[in-house]
Amino acid sequence: MADTATAPDPAPASPGPEPRRLAVRKTYKLYVGGAFPRSESGRSIPVNSAEGAHLAHAARASRKDARDAVVAARAAFGPWAARTAQLRGQILYRIAEMMEGRHAHFVQETVDAQGVSEATAQDIVSAAIDRWVYYAGWTDKIAQVLGTSNPVSGPFENSSAPQPTGVVAVLAPQDSPLLGLVSVVAPVIAAGNTAIVVASERAPLPAIALAEALATSDLPGGVVNILTGRTAEIAPTLAAHADVNALDLSGAGDLATELESAAAATLTRVLRREPSPDWHALPGLARITPFLETKTVWQAVGR
Amino acid sequence: MSDRPRPTPRPAPHPGPDSPSTPAATATATARPASASGALVYAPAPESRAVVSLRPAYGLFIDGEFTEPGEQTMTTVNPADEEALAEVATATEADLDRAVAAARRAFDGVWSRTSPSERGKYLYRISRIIQDRARELAVLESLDNGKPIKETRDVDIPLAAAHFFYYAGWADKLPFALPGVPAPRPLGVAAQVIPWNFPLLMLAWKIAPALAAGNTVVLKPAETTPLTALVFAEICQEAGLPPGVVNIVTGAGATGRALVAHPGVDKVAFTGSTGVGREIARTVAGTRKRVTLELGGKGANIVYADAALDQAVEGIVTGIFFNQGHVCCAGSRLLVQESVAEEVLHRLKERMARLRLGDPLDKNTDIGAVNSSAQLARIQDLARTGREEGGEEWSPSCELPSRGYWFAPTVFTGITQAHRIAREEIFGPVLSVLTFRTPQEAVEKANNTPYGLSAGIWSEKGSRVLWTADRLRAGVIWANTFNKFDPASPFGGYRESGYGREGGRHGLEAYLNG
Structure with missing residues (x-):
């Protein structure tokens, strides 16, 4: 190497500006169990901007990738549900902090994915960050709002408390690839569930940008797993999977009925899609309660 | 201490009840430094004071600014060695007028118009800064109060930060706070008087729910422990909290009485002795001020x-x-x-x-x-x-x-x-x-x-x-x-231990109108 460094340039540089540095492009991969694997199938799908320009290749997850994601989500569920609600809140807030630091990156992804103006993209990204903050505040209040002390007739203490249902498969909204995505994922994990998310099929790249923020935000691996690819290919596997406890059909489109029907086999809880959701509106508990169980404990009272 | 006479010197590697003495244990004990009576002596393990930088004198924190300390001051001392730590202003009635007026202006002009989620974000910031400055606050609290560093480090300061974090989350969820009250409203200006036993933690118990609910506050820390409240004032500045939302006035009992009696406050929150609590209950009788009292106990x-x-x-x-x-x-x-x-x-x-x-x-x-x-x-x-x-x-x-x-x-x-x-x-x-x-x-x-x-x-x-x-x-x-x-978790007492609850969802009731 020393030779070439000291040797005179054989071809004198032509006059004109220095060639621009060639950008290093990012490979968009899946996010499963805290790692960023390619699809085991080796397949990808081309992703175009809203204007139709080629942006990148995204991994095209297979049914096997979906099953692997269920395994990762199940493994993460126990420890995540066992964390104190306050700590889950701290971690969700940390996600907001990490997204804020990548604000410009998310704006660019949103402009590319949705074809909106930069100002609109700023609003979308800000709303997505604030959505994490909103759900960070819910983690330790869900039980305070939904729990009850039940005055049963007899010498018993009787109380009911909400518990996470378990592993939730989330079909993210197709037309709101960042704000819609955050709006469906955050409530699921705020309550202590873990998630397998199928990103918007047409605009999956903001979901991978989100995964990069999640991976640096103290969120344990496997709590959120993000798959890109064809919804129609992956969703039926998740809907019918016996180790999936609940299913959010937000991005299911025409598949919704078929998936709900498949979910019935193991009585997987189903959250049906809203006809035209307003992702900017504050959601309250509407997206939290569908993924909760109620546990009632009777305790005998007596000397 | 712990040099109580014992028949056999024993090691005490961790605090706990005695285990039976064994020859091996006795041998270990003799190999270590021991007091005259044979009890184990620990080497000193002092936490450094270097993390704290005290000003010689502190003014009041009114409308987002520190005032000059003024002529009426009191000295706060380290109760462990009686060393003077700093001079602290004694707020006069005119100072209280200005503080209450600043809180009122901030309530009408800024805070009640700040969106609930943005209010919450200020509280999250405050929580994070308390976490960032945790060791400094812990050392300062130990210096000013006399309590062990392991308590300020592991209890007072983390709980204070957690309290702000918790109530930050309530700011945009108030419609869920009171059953049957879909749109609760803040009360206005809260006068808050806190004791010396958990100075910063009691400040957090008072200020966090008040601000989350949309009120502004004038808080008086205890006469003997004002310093962490004054650092908290700096934290409010660092967080960019609008001026007047939090005002800190220092002083003794007379200042507290005047603040509670001030006609410009809508709410009184007091933690302290049952005697003073009774006095406050009398003072507010016949007014429209809301009151919560967290008083003594004999648990x-x-x-x-x-x-x-x-x-x-x-x-x-x-x-x-x-x-x-x-x-x-x-x-x-x-x-x-x-x-x-x-x-x-x-x-x-x-x-x-x-x-x-x-x-x-x-x-x-x-x-x-x-x-x-x-x-x-x-x-x-x-x-x-x-x-x-x-x-x-x-x-x-x-x-x-x-x-x-x-x-x-x-x-x-x-x-x-x-x-x-x-x-x-x-x-x-x-x-x-x-x-x-x-x-x-x-x-x-x-x-x-x-x-x-x-x-x-x-x-x-x-x-x-x-x-x-x-x-x-x-x-x-x-x-x-x-x-x-x-x-x-809600906290508060029956009977002469006071009324109202602090903490949890219940803690918001004291700062909201239905």
């Missing part, structure tokens, strides 16, 4: 014969010696079932002999300094009364530092419900021991007090714990634990 710690005794002993120690017993919810009356009383007392004394009293900044210290000479005099006075009334006093052999305000951990036995030390709040490391035979008797004795703040129950039988808890007239009941606090 019963009930130990049933079936309790896990070692754990119960730890709980008794935590209950009365945590924070030198300067805790309104302290378990200052031990009610122990007669059949295990002797055994519990034996183990308790063994455990107390291993408590380490001394430099609050030493990381091994269990018991720090009493906060002020006035409080020390009150503790000494009540202890003297206990002796005069026939109580049997016991303390581990314990060398008290020559400077500062100190009181050794103390147990009184032979106490009945008629003794003053079993009835009056001592607010110091003094435990009164009574016995009982039946659960019914335990409950009757526990409830035989004008207070009703806290109680503890120690039993391995769940149904008995619940039976007892049902019958205790106290706002906070700990079963098989004691002195646990959490921002999600």
Whole structure:
């Protein structure tokens, strides 16, 4: 190497500006169990901007990738549900902090994915960050709002408390690839569930940008797993999977009925899609309660 | 301390009841530094003071700015060595007028127009900055209050940060806070007066829910512990909190009285003695001010014969010696079932002999300094009364530092419900021991007090714990634990321990109108 460094340039540089540095492009991969694997199938799908320009290749997850994601989500569920609600809140807030630091990156992804103006993209990204903050505040209040002390007739203490249902498969909204995505994922994990998310099929790249923020935000691996690819290919596997406890059909489109029907086999809880959701509106508990169980404990009272 | 004479020197690698002495243990003990009597001596492990930079004098924090200290000042001292720490302004009535006016302007002009989620984000910022400056605040709190660094580091400061984090999350969820109230409204300007026993934590208990609900505040820290509140004022500046939302006015009792009586405040929140609480209740009578009072206590710690005794002993120690017993919810009356009383007392004394009293900044210290000479005099006075009334006093052999305000951990036995030390709040490391035979008797004795703040129950039988808890007239009941606090958990008392609750969803009620 020393030779070439000291040797005179054989071809004198032509006059004109220095060639621009060639950008290093990012490979968009899946996010499963805290790692960023390619699809085991080796397949990808081309992703175009809203204007139709080629942006990148995204991994095209297979049914096997979906099953692997269920395994990762199940493994993460126990420890995540066992964390104190306050700590889950701290971690969700940390996600907001990490997204804020990548604000410009998310704006660019949103402009590319949705074809909106930069100002609109700023609003979308800000709303997505604030959505994490909103759900960070819910983690330790869900039980305070939904729990009850039940005055049963007899010498018993009787109380009911909400518990996470378990592993939730989330079909993210197709037309709101960042704000819609955050709006469906955050409530699921705020309550202590873990998630397998199928990103918007047409605009999956903001979901991978989100995964990069999640991976640096103290969120344990496997709590959120993000798959890109064809919804129609992956969703039926998740809907019918016996180790999936609940299913959010937000991005299911025409598949919704078929998936709900498949979910019935193991009585997987189903959250049906809203006809035209307003992702900017504050959601309250509407997206939290569908993924909760109620546990009632009777305790005998007596000397 | 802990140099109580013993037949055999033993190592005490961790605090806990004695294990049987063994030759090996004795050999280990002789290989280590030991006091004259043979007890293990720890090397000093002081936390550095370098993290704290004190100004010589502090003004008031009004409308987002510190005022000049002015001519009327008071000196705040380190109770562990009586060293002067800083001069602090004494707020005059004119100062209070300006502070209340600033809070009113901020309420009308900024804070009530700030969106709930943005209000919450300010509180999240404050929580994060408290976490960032945690060690500085912990050291400063120990210096100003006298409490051990391990308590400020592990309890006061993390809980203060957690309190802001918790209430930050409520700011945009207020429609869920009060059943049947879909759009609750803030009250306006809150006057808040806090005690010296948990200075920053009590500030957090007051300010976090008030701000989350949309109120602005004028807060007066205690005369002897103003410093962390003044650092908190800096934190408000760092967080970019709009001027006037939080105002900190320092001073003594007269300042507090004037603040509570100020016609410009909509809400009064006080934590402190029952005597002052009564006075405040009289002051606000006939006004439209809302009031919450968190006052004294004489908590019963009930130990049933079936309790896990070692754990119960730890709980008794935590209950009365945590924070030198300067805790309104302290378990200052031990009610122990007669059949295990002797055994519990034996183990308790063994455990107390291993408590380490001394430099609050030493990381091994269990018991720090009493906060002020006035409080020390009150503790000494009540202890003297206990002796005069026939109580049997016991303390581990314990060398008290020559400077500062100190009181050794103390147990009184032979106490009945008629003794003053079993009835009056001592607010110091003094435990009164009574016995009982039946659960019914335990409950009757526990409830035989004008207070009703806290109680503890120690039993391995769940149904008995619940039976007892049902019958205790106290706002906070700990079963098989004691002195646990959490921002999600409501806190407050029955009867003369005050009214209203702080913490949890219930803590918002005090700052909202339906």
